[in-house]
Amino acid sequence: MSDSTSLQQVVGMNTRRLRMEHGVTQSALATAARQQGLRWQDTRISELERGLLPLSAETVFALGYVLQTVTGREISLQDLFEGSEIVSLNSALTTPLRRIRELVSGGSFAQETEAGRFSWTPEGVAVGIEALSELHDRILTPDQRAHWQRHNRHGGMVSAQGEVKALRALAVSASTLSALSFATWGHSLAEERSRRAQPGDSPQKHGRITRDLLAELRTTLEAAGG
Structure with a gap:
């Protein structure tokens, strides 16, 4: 697809x-x-x-x-x-x-961020960052978060290259996608996709893998209350 x-x-x-x-x-x-x-x-x-x-x-x-x-x-x-x-x-x-x-189901057309609606003032951005940090705390255990932050400092987990579909499907930021991936598999979405895919796999197989990965990430996000 x-x-x-x-x-x-x-x-x-x-x-x-x-x-x-x-x-x-x-x-x-x-x-x-x-x-x-x-x-x-x-x-x-x-x-x-x-x-x-x-x-x-x-x-x-x-x-x-x-x-x-x-x-x-x-x-x-x-x-x-x-x-x-x-x-x-x-x-x-x-x-x-x-x-x-x-x-x-009755929702509004208002655009929302993961942290909820907030204005782009310094105070609003601070509220958003704090709420996003709280979401990451719910996704990751303390040990996972420390390990994840070490990866992020070295640029190993924060890149959203090739992850546009996941970002859109889950409606999350690149950092939250990174946290979800680490909590779910212990590494990035790209690494997990490469681990499951085999050379010569059909487009249909790649599509099934992507849908499975998104479902697993969504389960982690919902468990965290995101």
């Missing part, structure tokens, strides 16, 4: 996931869609699941009703936006899928 994807691709992938988890055929889904006022044939479901079908807000809401009907379970908008990908909203704006889920 590329560094970013579209919302219609995300909705398509999750539609397919929900359909297959409940043993629903594309034909049955198309029939249910028509009953909800969507003029969809089987081929339209295929286009939807491959991310080729342009989706309006009205269609997404109707799709939720359709999936709830055919699966027999409650479906929320969050189910349609499940995943850890970076979503491209337009040529200039991208956001992690978790932010989309926060928004459909």
Whole structure:
């Protein structure tokens, strides 16, 4: 998967996931869609699941009703936006899928830092740095933090080169990504990716490795309350 994807691709992938988890055929889904006022044939479901079908807000809401009907379970908008990908909203704006889920659950569009909203005054920056330090204290044990800081002093753990996708997906700073990586594996994300990847691995295998790494980092972050 590329560094970013579209919302219609995300909705398509999750539609397919929900359909297959409940043993629903594309034909049955198309029939249910028509009953909800969507003029969809089987081929339209295929286009939807491959991310080729342009989706309006009205269609997404109707799709939720359709999936709830055919699966027999409650479906929320969050189910349609499940995943850890970076979503491209337009040529200039991208956001992690978790932010989309926060928004459909009532979150605001205000931009936030890891330390919360604060103004760029000397006092505000000081508050942000203090809160970020507290987050690192929750991520790392005292022994890990001392070892991590030694690595950082020598430049071994702070570089974010090649880690743009992780920074965006987790919505963290380079220093926090470094701390998360050290707490999770004892070394950087780049080192762990190199350890798991083998020469000649397919792009699909590299994609699975990246998703696994992000999931492990996210688990560490959530355990720290970040």
